[in-house]
Amino acid sequence: MAACQEFTFNVDHGYLEGLVRGMKAGILTQTGYHNLAQCDTLEDIKLHLQSTDYGKLLSSSAEELTVSLLDSKLRENLVTEFSCLRSNALPPLSTFLDYMCYSYMIDNVVLLITGALKQRAVSELLPRCHPLGAFDQMAAVGIARTPAELFSAIMVDTPLAQFFQDAVSDSNLDEMEAEILRNKLYKVYLQSFHSFCRDMGGATKEVMCPVLEFEADRRAFIITVNSFGTELRGADRSALYPSCGKLYPEGLRLLAQAEDYEQVKAVADCYPDYKVIFEDKGPGSDFNTLEDRFFEQEVKLNLLAFLQQFHFGVFYSYIKLKEQESRNIIWIAECVTQGQKSKIHNYIPLVMGAN
Secondary structure, three states: OOOOHHHOHHHHHHHHHHHHHHHHOOOOOHHHHHHHHOOOOHHHHHHHHOOOOOOOOOOOOOOOOOHHHHHHHHHHHHHHHHHHHHHOOOOOHHHHHHHHHHHHHHHHHHHHHHHHHOOOOHHHHHHHOOHHHOOOOHHHHHHOOOHHHHHHHOHHHOHHHHHOOOOOOOOOOOHHHHHHHHHHHHHHHHHHHHHHHHHHOHHHHHHHHHHHHHHHHHHHHHHHHHHOOOOOOHHHHHOOOOOOOOOOOHHHHHHHHOOOHHHHHHHHOOOHHHHHHHOOOOOOOOOOOHHHHHHHHHHHHHHHHHHOOOOOHHHHHHHHHHHHHHHHHHHHHHHHHOOOHHHOOOOOOOOOOOO
8 A cells, every 4th residue: 555545545435434433433332231230131232232333133033042153143233333334435445355255165165064974964064154244256165175166166266265375285184184274274374364455555565564463372372272182283283383473483383392281371471462361360260261262352452443443453453343342242241041140241352451
């Protein structure tokens, strides 16, 4: 993007940036979460959501209100908002928004492959795929037996073809191979997205590169931790690590050599941003899982994106914050339906400096 982009940014993208900032103002506040936590039934949650920007989200459905239905409606609302932004976007914002969809496409491909391995019908699997990752050839994904066959017969004509350069092999697709395929695709995808944002320059580079570097490092940590007790060893893990994060190169080399959780923690201790994630929490802490701690850090990074103007990062961060908000609402709804009110506050607050 040309120098002094702030002088011309609003010509093509100013309306949508203003729109997404206005949409962000509708994200639930701590007061809203407190009110949700006081609900005793799903009907109470439905009534409270009607007083927020979700409006009559659940009123149009004649189905019995369940957590599954609530989850479906929240996703439907998110897809509607994203589609509005994408249909009005001009290049290069349209390309940026397309990049956001590619991660959902990767997850959909792996979901269809693993579903087919378990003899699930395509008609059963397709509704479970994320709408933002939909593509024309989805129904045929399950027939592939190797990554090479998947690419040459199906994926070559999809936007994901550009990420298959290191993922094509003749290994039979089993559940382990499907997860390896997911990680190989994510590796190339994140590196490509990072390069795109870096080349954009300006505030988009300043905001998005740290966010994507964090995502790359998170995947490296999670891949390592999840590989313990499996056949995946150091050299195999190393091939799955994205190289666009802060861990590259020394941190990734140490992770590839790690043999247990304590060694992973020792690597994290060398990086202040990750040391706090791996620190042992005190008794009674709300965030006892590694995944929760990464989500909490991700929220902070996405909130920071709104402190700058004239950049594309707000679009990415808004969608990520809305996804976390949906997870929070579903967590509260599950606690309500299962009578686990003591755990109802164990969601990830969407505010800076929350503990």
